[in-house]
Amino acid sequence: MAEKLVVANWKMNLNPHQASLLVHRLDQKVTAGRSVEVVLCPPFVDLYPVARDRNPKKFKLGAQNIHHLDEGPFTGEVSPAMLQGLVDFVIVGHSERRRHAHEDDKLIARKVAAAVRHGLVPILCVGDNLFEREHGAARKVVADQVTAGLSLLTAAEIKDTVIAYEPVWAISQGDGRGSYAKPHEVEPMVTHIRQTVEELYGEGAGGEPRVLYGGSVNPDNVTAYLEIAGVDGLLVGGASLNYEQFAAIVAAAQAAVHSK
Numbered sequence: 001m002a003e004k005l006v007v008a009n010w011k012m013n014l015n016p017h018q019a020s021l022l023v024h025r026l027d028q029k030v031t032a033g034r035s036v037e038v039v040l041c042p043p044f045v046d047l048y049p050v051a052r053d054r055n056p057k058k059f060k061l062g063a064q065n066i067h068h069l070d071e072g073p074f075t076g077e078v079s080p081a082m083l084q085g086l087v088d089f090v091i092v093g094h095s096e097r098r099r100h101a102h103e104d105d106k107l108i109a110r111k112v113a114a115a116v117r118h119g120l121v122p123i124l125c126v127g128d129n130l131f132e133r134e135h136g137a138a139r140k141v142v143a144d145q146v147t148a149g150l151s152l153l154t155a156a157e158i159k160d161t162v163i164a165y166e167p168v169w170a171i172s173q174g175d176g177r178g179s180y181a182k183p184h185e186v187e188p189m190v191t192h193i194r195q196t197v198e199e200l201y202g203e204g205a206g207g208e209p210r211v212l213y214g215g216s217v218n219p220d221n222v223t224a225y226l227e228i229a230g231v232d233g234l235l236v237g238g239a240s241l242n243y244e245q246f247a248a249i250v251a252a253a254q255a256a257v258h259s260k
């Protein structure tokens with residue numbers, strides 16, 4: 001397993017033509033290395049062109065969401081069975097889906113389990129919002145999201161899961177209006193996430209899932225986040241749409257591994 005994982009969440013951006021263009025540009029800029037696993041998560045309509053045009057030695061693929069059932073009368077949905085063989089990863093429970101699509105912990109747990117059942121690595125997103133943070137509820141909210149999100153998995157399945165800590169108040173702050181999460185704020189939460197997993201699945205389990213940080217990661221702050229104890233990589237939104245910025249983030253992750 002690579003030592004760092006860098007995941008690009010393109011969110012609802014880029015048509016298939018634009019997605020192909022970005023992949024070609026990324027291929028020119030990003031150098032492949034065994035030490036860092038790079039995953040691109042385009043919108044569903046872009047998955048096929050990105051799969052076709054990417055260099056598979058450099059880029060793995062992920063989806064941004066899945067349905068929790070395999071097939072059926074669910075207009076507009078995409079099932080894990082349909083993604084099998086096309087992607088390796090799937091983002092589940094992103095805060096934007098919790099907020100805008102009203103996904104709750106119960107549904108998210110079913111999606112995580114559906115991903116695992118189909119051999120896809122779930123990237124379970126957890127994170128506190130500003131209100132929760134200001135009212136001292138952040139630790140409980142995050143522990144509850146981790147507990148519920150993993151609740152349908154066995155202990156053996158935990159090591160193939162990824163948990164992304166994305167404080168909602170730190171997402172999309174790239175324009176400088178709001179506040180970035182400071183590494184000293186992220187570190188205790190990452191420890192807390194691992195402790196929660198340890199309590200749920202027993203001794204040693206806390207070290208098993210890969211834990212990512214996400215929220216306004218850019219080439220200037222990336223190294224500070226990678227230096228946080230317990231952080232195995234990054235989930236990158238806005239900066240992943242810019243090939244120069246994303247290539248710089250991947251290069252920083254490679255440098256972080258080699259400087260150890």
Ligand code: 13P
Nearest residue numbers: 009171172215216237238
């Ligand atoms: P930004 O990097 O744009 O803040 O997005 C973070 C995120 O939500 C990734 O899933």
